[in-house]
Amino acid sequence: MTSFTKTDKTGVMLPLPLGSAYDYRVPAGLSLSPGDFVAVPFGPRRAIGVVWGEAAGDVNEAKLKDISGKLDCPPLPEVSRLFIDWVARYTVSAPGAVLKMAMSVPDALMPPKPVTAYALNPSPDDFKMTPARQRVLAVLTGGPPRPAAELAREAGVGPGVVKGLAKAGGLVPVTMTPDAASLGREPDWETPGPDLSRDQKDAAGILEDATETSGFSVTLLDGVPGSGKTEVYFQAVAIALKQGGQVLVLLPEIALSAQWLARFRARFGGDPVEWHSDLTPSRRRHTWRAVAEGRARVVVGARSALFLPFPDLALIVADEEHDTSFKQEDGVIYNARDMAVVRAQLGGIPIVLASATPALETLLNTDNGRYLTLHLPDRHGDAVPPVIENIDMRAEEMASQSWISPTLQDALKQTFAGKEQAMLFLNRRGYAPLTLCRTCGHRLQCPSCTAWLVEHRHGGRLQCHHCGYHAPSPRQCPECENEDTFAACGPGVERLAEEVTSLFPDIRTVIAASDTVAGPKAAAELVRRIEDHEVDLIIGTQIVAKGYHFPLLTLVGAVDADLGLTGGDLRAAERTHQLLYQVAGRAGRAERPGRVLLQTYMPEHPVMKALQAGERKTFMAAEAESRRLAQMPPFGRLAALIVSGTDVGVVDAAAQRLSRTRPSADGVAVLGPAPAPMALLRGRHRMRLLLKTSKDVNIQAVLRDWLARAEVPRKARVQIDVDPYSFL
Numbered sequence: 001m002t003s004f005t006k007t008d009k010t011g012v013m014l015p016l017p018l019g020s021a022y023d024y025r026v027p028a029g030l031s032l033s034p035g036d037f038v039a040v041p042f043g044p045r046r047a048i049g050v051v052w053g054e055a056a057g058d059v060n061e062a063k064l065k066d067i068s069g070k071l072d073c074p075p076l077p078e079v080s081r082l083f084i085d086w087v088a089r090y091t092v093s094a095p096g097a098v099l100k101m102a103m104s105v106p107d108a109l110m111p112p113k114p115v116t117a118y119a120l121n122p123s124p125d126d127f128k129m130t131p132a133r134q135r136v137l138a139v140l141t142g143g144p145p146r147p148a149a150e151l152a153r154e155a156g157v158g159p160g161v162v163k164g165l166a167k168a169g170g171l172v173p174v175t176m177t178p179d180a181a182s183l184g185r186e187p188d189w190e191t192p193g194p195d196l197s198r199d200q201k202d203a204a205g206i207l208e209d210a211t212e213t214s215g216f217s218v219t220l221l222d223g224v225p226g227s228g229k230t231e232v233y234f235q236a237v238a239i240a241l242k243q244g245g246q247v248l249v250l251l252p253e254i255a256l257s258a259q260w261l262a263r264f265r266a267r268f269g270g271d272p273v274e275w276h277s278d279l280t281p282s283r284r285r286h287t288w289r290a291v292a293e294g295r296a297r298v299v300v301g302a303r304s305a306l307f308l309p310f311p312d313l314a315l316i317v318a319d320e321e322h323d324t325s326f327k328q329e330d331g332v333i334y335n336a337r338d339m340a341v342v343r344a345q346l347g348g349i350p351i352v353l354a355s356a357t358p359a360l361e362t363l364l365n366t367d368n369g370r371y372l373t374l375h376l377p378d379r380h381g382d383a384v385p386p387v388i389e390n391i392d393m394r395a396e397e398m399a400s401q402s403w404i405s406p407t408l409q410d411a412l413k414q415t416f417a418g419k420e421q422a423m424l425f426l427n428r429r430g431y432a433p434l435t436l437c438r439t440c441g442h443r444l445q446c447p448s449c450t451a452w453l454v455e456h457r458h459g460g461r462l463q464c465h466h467c468g469y470h471a472p473s474p475r476q477c478p479e480c481e482n483e484d485t486f487a488a489c490g491p492g493v494e495r496l497a498e499e500v501t502s503l504f505p506d507i508r509t510v511i512a513a514s515d516t517v518a519g520p521k522a523a524a525e526l527v528r529r530i531e532d533h534e535v536d537l538i539i540g541t542q543i544v545a546k547g548y549h550f551p552l553l554t555l556v557g558a559v560d561a562d563l564g565l566t567g568g569d570l571r572a573a574e575r576t577h578q579l580l581y582q583v584a585g586r587a588g589r590a591e592r593p594g595r596v597l598l599q600t601y602m603p604e605h606p607v608m609k610a611l612q613a614g615e616r617k618t619f620m621a622a623e624a625e626s627r628r629l630a631q632m633p634p635f636g637r638l639a640a641l642i643v644s645g646t647d648v649g650v651v652d653a654a655a656q657r658l659s660r661t662r663p664s665a666d667g668v669a670v671l672g673p674a675p676a677p678m679a680l681l682r683g684r685h686r687m688r689l690l691l692k693t694s695k696d697v698n699i700q701a702v703l704r705d706w707l708a709r710a711e712v713p714r715k716a717r718v719q720i721d722v723d724p725y726s727f728l
């Protein structure tokens with residue numbers, strides 16, 4: 001690292017979407033190194049930025065401003081800075097906008113203030129014991145002191161219980177830094193793991209070696225659901241910990257991953273550090289700083305965890321690597337799975353991608369030898385793969401307003417009779433996706449989005465799933481003014497639950513959707529209820545497709561297996577296959593065999609045929625071939641330009657202007673502009689252009705050049721989506 005002398009100036013990157021680093025003067029007596037967090041004047045304000053490197057020298061000496069001071073915080077590691085620059089270049093974003101993601105918790109840059117925590121009183125007075133007090137004492141036994149709020153939360157008691165217990169002399173207050181209090185017990189790599197099967201051991205050995213020797217490598221852990229992928233990559237986690245490194249595990253929906261957390265604790269006798277949007281501000285602050293100081297050893301997080309300032313990252317795992325929720329669709333648009341591979345490369349460390357249904361892109365990278373593959377073809381123990389059958393809905397006698405076919409009803413009946421659990425999968429929240437007037441046909445639509453309002457009967461209202469708009473169900477049609485003419489069209493999970501109740505009145509049902517299972521607590525409670533057989537039937541959206549292991553669950557029914565196949569999405573078939581296969585993977589994970597029934601009107605569709613035959617290879621090969629013929633990713637490159645604004649005229653003009661300056665070269669094509677399928681989203685009008693290039697074209701260079709030539713009016717915004725997954 002270089003140090004600057006007192007007369008130097010330096011470039012400082014600010015976490016703002018503004019282009020590149022700004023020059024500042026380093027005042028006498030201040031010694032700075034790249035990566036240091038500094039306070040600088042910025043217009044009339046003060047801002048915090050990062051010393052990025054050499055000054056550009058493009059600011060007049062007389063106008064240079066002094067850096068105000070250096071913050072008492074570990075520097076942003078070099079690899080993080082390289083990563084930020086890389087992501088900015090790849091996504092065609094301002095580096096400051098990417099830095100902002102890495103500096104998402106500005107408070108963490110200030111040294112933590114000491115807090116009062118509570119410890120067990122080593123010589124307690126006599127006090128009244130209650131079950132609640134007992135739980136508090138149990139949390140503290142064998143664990144570090146904790147602040148009152150956290151103690152109460154972990155013990156599942158009100159804050160009054162902790163206070164009362166302290167007053168009664170059961171606890172003593174101690175002063176400590178909040179960081180030390182919040183990390184929980186450190187995972188211990190020496191905790192013995194389970195006995196691995198032969199396949200598991202072979203796979204684990206290779207991952208252990210890769211972690212031990214370090215250096216960049218990508219390994220795909222391709223194993224059927226229930227094959228023990230988690231146990232296998234835990235072995236690599238143990239090696240990374242043994243060597244003193246940090247580990248990042250990316251999970252698509254960490255807030256719902258109670259089972260994963262429990263498994264980790266069971267395996268390592270300690271806690272991983274969680275990173276997701278559901279943390280309290282103080283927890284975010286402590287966690288960010290603990291990562292920066294290298295104290296947080298294993299971080300499990302959603303995609304944004306990738307931008308945490310790890311000084312010693314030794315291993316990355318991206319679990320469920322195919323999951324499209326790794327794609328960030330707002331702000332800087334990036335795919336966390338892909339960027340994780342880049343982060344591993346820049347850090348010179350191994351990355352493990354785990355999935356039962358790897359993405360086409362990933363499979364092709366294993367075919368061409370860039371990634372190594374490890375296969376786990378069998379379920380762990382005696383569990384056998386579930387039998388998957390299609391129900392041809394054209395041949396079923398369906399009563400009106402009914403969605404569960406006689407065949408599926410029979411299967412449910414058998415399952416309940418055998419005291420086993422079943423799951424009905426329908427990827428639609430709420431009661432009904434569409435409400436229309438029977439008299440005039442008027443459809444209730446969101447005022448701010450191109451979307452129908454979804455009825456949620458539980459909440460007694462209509463809701464937009466895109467912007468959060470909601471309204472009570474109207475009595476009168478706004479179009480024809482008739483009263484009580486609205487009809488619910490199609491089923492959501494709530495409506496399905498209604499049908500189940502009329503078919504099986506004694507069955508205990510739970511609805512699992514993102515609005516009924518909000519946050520980690522609710523998810524953990526749901527999992528517990530299912531594990532303890534307090535429910536017989538789970539009616540769920542895609543949130544139940546992931547990773548869960550419920551030994552008594554033996555029947556899975558996909559109510560509308562065709563749902564994801566409509567629309568012009570280039571990955572529609574691949575995604576539907578992944579989703580249905582994952583849902584199917586929930587069935588029969590223990591001794592009892594599983595059965596999966598897919599209700600489809602297209603049993604001859606390649607997706608349904610592949611699922612029924614249990615044959616992924618041929619299906620994915622056909623998918624790859626069709627993409628190759630169309631020169632679609634990963635055989636060609638795509639980038640979407642989304643023009644948006646509140647004034648439809650401005651948006652249209654901006655899109656036309658982009659169109660006039662469109663690039664033209666060999667291997668470069670522009671489709672559009674056309675109104676986006678979501679032509680209105682959160683009150684903003686939207687037009688799309690799609691840039692399609694051949695593989696050998698540097699699409700970022702084409703985009704940058706194009707944007708530099710096109711003058712976008714200030715009232716319109718152009719978002720760039722390199723490698724788009726959503727075409728809405």
Ligand code: ADP
Nearest residue numbers: 194195196197225226227228229230231380549
């Ligand atoms: P996957 O991630 O491939 O779906 P999991 O890692 O969740 O599979 O494993 C499925 C179940 O089998 C889990 O309950 C796990 O604890 C158990 N399991 C897997 N491998 C072993 C093993 N070697 N010994 C004991 N239990 C195992």
Ligand code: ZN
Nearest residue numbers: 446449464467
């Ligand atoms: Zn809306």
